[in-house]
Structures are given as C-alpha cells and as structure tokens.
Amino acid sequence: MTGDVRMRDVSADPELACSISPVLDIVFSRWTTPILWTLHTHGRQRFVELERRIAPITPKVLTQRLRQLxxxxxVVRTYHPEVPPRVEYEISALGLSLRPLFAHLTEWAENHLSSVEQAREEFDRRG
Structure with missing residues (x-):
C-alpha cells in the first residue's frame, strides 16, 4: 500500500471513508458556529460581549470553545496588558474563509427548511 489515500482501505478508517468528518468536527461542533457567526457579524469582541450575544452558553463552555477555535x-485572541487586563477575540483569516460555506448553508436553509418541517410533520402524523 502507498501513502495515497485512494489506495487505502477506507472501511478501516472512518475519517478516510468520509473525508469531511474532521471539518464537520471543527466547524459544526456545539457552539462553534454561533461563536464564529457572532465574531464574523459583530467583529472583534470581548468575552462578556460574546457571552451576552450567545446566550445561553455558559462561561466555562465559551472559554473551552474559544480555546479550541x-x-x-x-479565532485570534489578543491580550492587552492594561489595568485591568483586556482580552479580545476576532475571527481569523482562516475563519473568514468559511464565509462561502456559511453562505451556502444559509441559502440551503432558506430554500429547504420549510420542506424539512413539512416532512417532520408528515412523519409525526404517521407516528
């Protein structure tokens, strides 16, 4: 076997079977999308501003997600050594590169969520 992904047995490795799995884990894990969306929409923000805009996220979870991002x-974290110290967060260039993905998802949602709701209602009626 070579190092070429096409030559590997993808059934042995779920990440090879679905090459976007790592991306989904990064971008769509709980709270990541709201954080990135908020930073993209509102620009650089302090922790408390993010927390207020993304209620009901807890401070602990917001801290964990920001560190992971x-x-x-x-996400870029900027520490300002002032009294009191100030920390700001902003979306990075890499984060901004997700803009087309979010635009496509927004378009899909606008065009198809009503169909999803209709399918759910029909399924529940058959229930």
Missing part, C-alpha cells in the same frame, strides 16, 4: 486557527 484559537488552537484550530479560526
């Missing part, structure tokens, strides 16, 4: 390169 910073680690993934999607």
């Amino acid at each position: 910073e680690r993934d390169g999607l």
Whole structure:
C-alpha cells in the first residue's frame, strides 16, 4: 500500500471513508458556529460581549470553545496588558474563509427548511 489515500482501505478508517468528518468536527461542533457567526457579524469582541450575544452558553463552555477555535486557527485572541487586563477575540483569516460555506448553508436553509418541517410533520402524523 502507498501513502495515497485512494489506495487505502477506507472501511478501516472512518475519517478516510468520509473525508469531511474532521471539518464537520471543527466547524459544526456545539457552539462553534454561533461563536464564529457572532465574531464574523459583530467583529472583534470581548468575552462578556460574546457571552451576552450567545446566550445561553455558559462561561466555562465559551472559554473551552474559544480555546479550541484559537488552537484550530479560526479565532485570534489578543491580550492587552492594561489595568485591568483586556482580552479580545476576532475571527481569523482562516475563519473568514468559511464565509462561502456559511453562505451556502444559509441559502440551503432558506430554500429547504420549510420542506424539512413539512416532512417532520408528515412523519409525526404517521407516528
């Protein structure tokens, strides 16, 4: 076997079977999308501003997600050594590169969510 993904047995590795799985884990894990959307829409923000805009997220969860997003390169954290210290978060260039994806998802939602709701209602009636 070579290092070429096409030559590997994809049934042995779920990530190879669905190459977008890592992307889904990064971008669509709980709270990630609202955080990125808020930073994209409102620009650079302090922690408390984010927390207020993304209620009911808890401070602990917001801290964890921001750290992960910073680690993934999607968010930039800036520390200002003032008294009191100030920390701001903003979406990175890499995070902004997700804009077309979110635009497509928004378009899909506008065009198809009513169909999903209708299908759910029909399914529940058969129930």
